Amino acid sequence: xxxxxxxAITSTDKTFLLLRKDIVEGVISSGSKLSxxxxxxxxxxxxxxxxxxxxxxxxxxxVESKANVGARVVSISTEGLMxxxxxxxxxxxxxxRLAAINMTDDEIADLNTLLGTHFQTxxxxxxxxxxxxxxxxxxxxxxxxxxxxLISILMDSIYHLIRMYRVQLxxxxxxxxxxxxxxxxxxxxxxNRDAELAEMLMRRHILYSKNSLQLKLSGKLQAKMKAL
Amino acid sequence: xxxxxxxAITSTDKTFLLLRKDIVEGVISSGSKLSxxxxxxxxxxxxxxxxxxxxxxxxxxxVESKANVGARVVSISTEGLMxxxxxxxxxxxxxxRLAAINMTDDEIADLNTLLGTHFQTxxxxxxxxxxxxxxxxxxxxxxxxxxxxLISILMDSIYHLIRMYRVQLxxxxxxxxxxxxxxxxxxxxxxNRDAELAEMLMRRHILYSKNSLQLKLSGKLQAKMKAL
DNA sequence: TATCCCTATATTGTCGACAATTATGGTAAA
DNA sequence: TTTACCATAATTGTCGACAATATAGGGATA
Numbered sequence: 193x194x195x196x197x198x199x200a201i202t203s204t205d206k207t208f209l210l211l212r213k214d215i216v217e218g219v220i221s222s223g224s225k226l227s228x229x230x231x232x233x234x235x236x237x238x239x240x241x242x243x244x245x246x247x248x249x250x251x252x253x254x255v256e257s258k259a260n261v262g263a264r265v266v267s268i269s270t271e272g273l274m275x276x277x278x279x280x281x282x283x284x285x286x287x288x289r290l291a292a293i294n295m296t297d298d299e300i301a302d303l304n305t306l307l308g309t310h311f312q313t314x315x316x317x318x319x320x321x322x323x324x325x326x327x328x329x330x331x332x333x334x335x336x337x338x339x340x341x342l343i344s345i346l347m348d349s350i351y352h353l354i355r356m357y358r359v360q361l362x363x364x365x366x367x368x369x370x371x372x373x374x375x376x377x378x379x380x381x382x383x384n385r386d387a388e389l390a391e392m393l394m395r396r397h398i399l400y401s402k403n404s405l406q407l408k409l410s411g412k413l414q415a416k417m418k419a420l
Numbered sequence: 421x422x423x424x425x426x427x428a429i430t431s432t433d434k435t436f437l438l439l440r441k442d443i444v445e446g447v448i449s450s451g452s453k454l455s456x457x458x459x460x461x462x463x464x465x466x467x468x469x470x471x472x473x474x475x476x477x478x479x480x481x482x483v484e485s486k487a488n489v490g491a492r493v494v495s496i497s498t499e500g501l502m503x504x505x506x507x508x509x510x511x512x513x514x515x516x517r518l519a520a521i522n523m524t525d526d527e528i529a530d531l532n533t534l535l536g537t538h539f540q541t542x543x544x545x546x547x548x549x550x551x552x553x554x555x556x557x558x559x560x561x562x563x564x565x566x567x568x569x570l571i572s573i574l575m576d577s578i579y580h581l582i583r584m585y586r587v588q589l590x591x592x593x594x595x596x597x598x599x600x601x602x603x604x605x606x607x608x609x610x611x612n613r614d615a616e617l618a619e620m621l622m623r624r625h626i627l628y629s630k631n632s633l634q635l636k637l638s639g640k641l642q643a644k645m646k647a648l
Numbered sequence: 649t650a651t652c653c654c655t656a657t658a659t660t661g662t663c664g665a666c667a668a669t670t671a672t673g674g675t676a677a678a
Numbered sequence: 679t680t681t682a683c684c685a686t687a688a689t690t691g692t693c694g695a696c697a698a699t700a701t702a703g704g705g706a707t708a
Binding site for chain 1: 660661662664668669670671
């Protein structure tokens, strides 16, 4: 027998991943209708496969569908993004708390190493940190919570949603300058096994991101008004 | 046109609700396999309908399915229930915070009224408060948050899961005696528009429930050990 | 007896067709 | 011109059949 047989990947899985990618990256724009027949020809699979993929997208909150009418990609709004950040604040705050309790010493050491490499890239003025680095940091803490419910809600649903919002609203990654210091504080708290502080700092970190985002968005709005 | 055409209810919807009911109430026991052909004969619908219903159940975290193998009702464990309560603490804490900000004065008045009727039933020594009353209280605050993401995670997924756990583990409703006082404090905080306190009290309330539950479960475990 | 392999069976994945419902467009009446 | 209605077209919901995969059981070999 194979060492650890991973579960097989079906045609539906591939279609789901493709569709999600296209939605998150804006190839299929927000608010647009998802025609089953059209998609089945475009992606070269039967309607049954498309239907199942759409169902999964719906459970990720990426699309909304009405009976006998069809599915649409969720339409975005500033309020929607703010709602997401509130949920994220609550869940990732709890994740940081649990991570401070449940991460192994080795995992914490790795987290510190990661922070070190980020420090290097920041010092060298590279922009890499902006996207992937921030994600990596948050992922590790979420996984470090060891709470499977928490992990699945954040990783399967919320993160993809936020990424879609970011792309569609034309926002780049999170704030670059100040974020590193906040990350450092959080890792410090986790290293000290200070669960309460870790939660508090993580919540503040996400709240800052939310406020910064809101500021950018209102700026964009004003720019649009001016253009008229 | 009709005044407010609600979305139509399809055969899949009905089957999904039936299946969920049977799983949550233990008619289909936890850990058991969900055979598509068997269910399609039992519920008198095609396999396609069953498949879609199972997919929805999976997105509620009520069943787990592997490709080419099939779906099983999630198997329960004390750890799983504790994980759920941690997520609930984070999300309902945030819900209480947001409710203190976003509920209308009328909604808060209604909440106080509800608390009053609960006080009556408690004073009269009725057990009604145990189940439905507690749920009603929590639902109103969750809805009061006005955060659609938060609402959908809690109402569509977590609450059904917790109910399943309760039934399968043979637990009755939440603690009866002390809970009323905690509810009263929370409503007070919301009435005062004190968001931070509302969150803190709600989190403590859920933490107490969790601890009480854990105690009961370890007691049950000991009783089982004794029986051997 | 225990282990491995192969075959037969059962279950899930995918497909195309038909039924039910909704959206569309044109016609007639006000 | 606007509105209401009806017939047609298009889309989604449901079904049964076939293909692909996993499971179970028996027989051969060590």
